[in-house]
Amino acid sequence: MEERTPSFSSPQSPKVDPNQNQLCKPQLENINNNGTYVIQVPRDQVYRVPPPENARIAEKYQKTTAKVGRKRQCWIYARIVMYIGIVLCIGCLLIGFYIMLNKPKDPRFVIQQFSFQNGTNPIYNITLQVHNPNSKAGILYKEGQISLSENQQEIASGAFPTVFQEHCSSTTMTLELKELKDNSLPKEVQESVTNVNKKAHVTFSLTMQFHAGITTWQLRGGKKKYHILCQVTVDSLTEDTNILSQDCQTLL
DSSP, rough: OOOOOOOOOOOOOOOOOHHHHHSOOOOOOOOOSSOOOOOOGGGGOOOOOOHHHHHHHHHHHHHHHHHHHHHHHHHHHHHHHHHHHHHHHHHHHHHHHHHHOOOOOEEEEHHHHHHHHHHHOEEEEEEEEEOOOOOSSEEEEOOEEEEEEEEEEEEEEEEEEEEEOOTTTTEEEEEEEETTTTTTOOOHHHHHOOOOSOOOEEEEEEEEEEEEEETTTTEEEEEEEEEEEEEEEOOOSSOOOOOEEEEEEEEE
């Protein structure tokens, strides 16, 4: 018997449908006759773009954050200003309470000397001692007006000097009062000047008006207007003039 050798036939390649290759390729569809086409891209190659709503949300968030930051800064500045104002108010209240508890006292005035220079322009020289009784406050005297009267008639005037006086101290001031123009010497003054053997007493009224400021711990307080009235009696208006009596009062 003859042996049969198996016959090997070459494998047949599978048949490919020509329409299947056309399905795998991107298809171009003719939309219109103007040359405009729609390209279909595979899904794995599509890149997502955030919608416009996301941009508006982000912009709104940024604006809100900026507003909140500005509000916080304004609130911080407001709190700092408020704290500074509170500290200043407390300091002013403490200073006010201190001034109320240590109310400044009025200065005291004493006439030490009184002399008269007769001549073409008569001059009255008065030496005044001013005492500051305040233990912690100085007094700054501003320039003011002084007038001298005899028998309710003004006969001379002058200026009050500008002087600063320390606390608990006494200051000597020299006042120079000149006779008013077109004004003759009063009768009592003439008799006291000419009568050398017999002394003729004369009483004068010295009026001083000026402003003074109280200074405590190098802090200047408010100004106060002073009106001082002094009654002084001298034995004569010769070279040796003695003060018989004097009294100074502070008028409010």
